[in-house]
Amino acid sequence: MKIQTPPGMRDFYPDDMRLQNWLFTHWRQVSLTHGFEEYEAPIFEFLDLYRLKSGDEIVSEVFSFEDRGGRNFAIRPEMTPSLARMVAARANALPRPIKWFSLPRMCRAERPQRGRLREFFQWNADVLGPEDALADAEVIAVVVAFLRAVGLGPDDVAVRVNHRRVAAAALQTLGVPADGVVAAFGLIDKIERMPADKFAAAWNDLPFASACGVDAVRGFLGEATLERCLDLAAQSGEDGAAQAEQFTQLWRQLEAFGVAGMCTFDLRIVRGLAYYTGSVFEAHPKQGGLRALCGGGRYDDLTGLLDGPRVPGVGFGMGDVPVLEFLRELDRLPSPERTLDAFVIDADADLFARALELVGHLRAAGLRVDFSYKRTGVGKQFKQATQRGARHAIVLGDELKDRNEVVIKDLVSGTQRTIDWDAFCADPKLD
RNA sequence: GUGGGUGUAGCUCAGCUGGCUAGAGCACCAGGUUGUGGUCCUGGGGGUCGCGGGUUCGAAUCCCGUCACUCACCCCA
Numbered sequence: 001m002k003i004q005t006p007p008g009m010r011d012f013y014p015d016d017m018r019l020q021n022w023l024f025t026h027w028r029q030v031s032l033t034h035g036f037e038e039y040e041a042p043i044f045e046f047l048d049l050y051r052l053k054s055g056d057e058i059v060s061e062v063f064s065f066e067d068r069g070g071r072n073f074a075i076r077p078e079m080t081p082s083l084a085r086m087v088a089a090r091a092n093a094l095p096r097p098i099k100w101f102s103l104p105r106m107c108r109a110e111r112p113q114r115g116r117l118r119e120f121f122q123w124n125a126d127v128l129g130p131e132d133a134l135a136d137a138e139v140i141a142v143v144v145a146f147l148r149a150v151g152l153g154p155d156d157v158a159v160r161v162n163h164r165r166v167a168a169a170a171l172q173t174l175g176v177p178a179d180g181v182v183a184a185f186g187l188i189d190k191i192e193r194m195p196a197d198k199f200a201a202a203w204n205d206l207p208f209a210s211a212c213g214v215d216a217v218r219g220f221l222g223e224a225t226l227e228r229c230l231d232l233a234a235q236s237g238e239d240g241a242a243q244a245e246q247f248t249q250l251w252r253q254l255e256a257f258g259v260a261g262m263c264t265f266d267l268r269i270v271r272g273l274a275y276y277t278g279s280v281f282e283a284h285p286k287q288g289g290l291r292a293l294c295g296g297g298r299y300d301d302l303t304g305l306l307d308g309p310r311v312p313g314v315g316f317g318m319g320d321v322p323v324l325e326f327l328r329e330l331d332r333l334p335s336p337e338r339t340l341d342a343f344v345i346d347a348d349a350d351l352f353a354r355a356l357e358l359v360g361h362l363r364a365a366g367l368r369v370d371f372s373y374k375r376t377g378v379g380k381q382f383k384q385a386t387q388r389g390a391r392h393a394i395v396l397g398d399e400l401k402d403r404n405e406v407v408i409k410d411l412v413s414g415t416q417r418t419i420d421w422d423a424f425c426a427d428p429k430l431d
Numbered sequence: 432g433u434g435g436g437u438g439u440a441g442c443u444c445a446g447c448u449g450g451c452u453a454g455a456g457c458a459c460c461a462g463g464u465u466g467u468g469g470u471c472c473u474g475g476g477g478g479u480c481g482c483g484g485g486u487u488c489g490a491a492u493c494c495c496g497u498c499a500c501u502c503a504c505c506c507c508a
Contacts (some may be wrong), residue, residue: 054508061506078508105486111432113502154496272507291507317508347466389470397466411468 008110008118018336021120022302023104023150023320027123030146031101034138036125039100041082047072049081052305053275063107075107078367079124079317080302086173086242087128094130098313111367115291115322123294126315128302133246136298136314141285141315143294150323153262157293161254161281163247167267169233169240174220175212185270188221192216192268226265243278250279257311275299279314285294285326297414334383341367342408342430343385347397349375355396358406358425365428386411392430 005011012020031038050058062074076082078103087098108120125142127135140159147157168181176184183206191199203214224232230248233240240367254260263281271280278298283291296316303311336351342362346355355371364370370388372381378395395407400416406424409416410431 004499050508057506058508061508080508108507110506112500113504116507255461275508295508343466377464378466379464379468381467383467386468393468395466407466414468416467 001147006118008112010117012241014338018319018338019324022334022336023324024121026101026146026149027101027318030142030149031123031125034099034142034145036099036101036142038082039086039102041079041086041102041104043105043127044073044075045082045085045173047074049085050074050077053081053084054064061109063109076104077106077108079104079106079122080315083124083126084302084308085305087311088298088303088306091303091309091311097135098126098128098311100128101125115325117321121320123318123320124315126313128311128313128315131312133249134253136250137257137259138255139296139314139316140263140281140319141257142260143281143296144257144262146318147262147293150327155286156330157262157283157285158285159259159263159281160269161250161263161279162266162269163243163250163279164270164276165243166229166233166240166247167270169236169243170220170224170229170267171212171234172240173214173232174296175208177211179206180206180208184217186272187271188217189272190266191221193281193362214275224267229265229267246278269293269343281316283318287414289327290326291322293322297299337386338389339368340370340385340388340390342392342394343388343390344369344371345378345381345385345393345395346371346375347378347395348401351396353399354400358394358396358421361425363426367428367430 017178018060019046028038046065047059050062062072062077064072066072087094102124102172103121104124105119105121110116110118125139141159144158144276155390170251171184173179186198187202189295200214203209230244231385233244251260252264269280269282276297277300280297282292282295294316296314298314300312301310302313303309344355344359346352353377359369359371372384382393391410393411395409397407399405404421405418406421407416407418408430
């Protein structure tokens, strides 16, 4: 009976794993250089944890199961609820600001399609505690630093930034009632994926369409500059003015971090979730029909649903699938090679025991070293060394028998030298 | 859940107006090569042509069904 890889899931053969690790290394490296600390959580949680945040609809979109005690669990479809649970449990003991990141593997029970699988990895980074726009700016700076690290510049990607409260205040000045903002956002979120006539029809179905028509909204979304939007928001009242000031600060900080060149103001980015309460952003490829590479924003209270103290925060998630897919499309995926520091070759089968002895020395010194399982000719062993991506070949032959020396060949430059066995074992330097 | 496309070797594919034992390139293994690699030459392993049924003397090829994969829609934390 033939059993294949489950749908929407991936096998990572060593060739694939090198690429995956290349991505993880950048994710981790960028996080660490920005002062974030790594955390991890269980691969599955109580199903109720996700119900609290997302409601009952979530149940059909997660892989869930019941244990022998009748308790319901779900394989994590996102990291934020676990983060909330962990932070709530120690909210008063954790030093602030809480700057945490994670590279969790997660699953969603969806039908797989391009850029979207049932199992994937998603880099999460969050700053919890401060309400200052500085935190929002730093989180965006982390995203930009990653994009730059993998070779993506302003011609390839734009980080589109908006602010839900500012946009809401501006919409209200245009005539949208306060209780209609959520519905308006829901539609605006889809405007780029919807044909113009469908959008117009849907907008005109909204109860307040007479107060703020579809043309007014289109003009607003398409042309409003940051200044005009801030101005409209300020006119809506005291709160709008305060939010506009926050958003102004955010842009100032993005400049200070040196990442404003990758960022654009975009009113269409509102993020569907009601969960976001302040800044919102997404990184979008400039060419190709691909989805957003990442999305995030500010939320007022991470732990509120879990009966924890109020903890405001800002963060984002970035999936491995769309990022790798985009880089592949641009033909900018690296192809990391297999690597070894050295490959030990025995020119004479009598010396095989000595070869293993040397392999042991080098490995104990922390070098990545391998050798051939078969006692074949020197030529074949060199071929294996090359195939394995070895940087150096170390040959044990007549030199060892006659003068107690080994030959070290640099397989990149092709040069070789001899060195005394005892000196080399005492201090195994290859270069 | 709805609709389109595609199924031949590990990968990319050819063969498809029915007809020798189903092929190529890449990859893999072995040898050429008993002290020097990446290129070269020779050979080898690997496929119930997704699966089931039908038509036929004969099906990878034609017909029906089915399954899988894939793209899009829904959803998107």
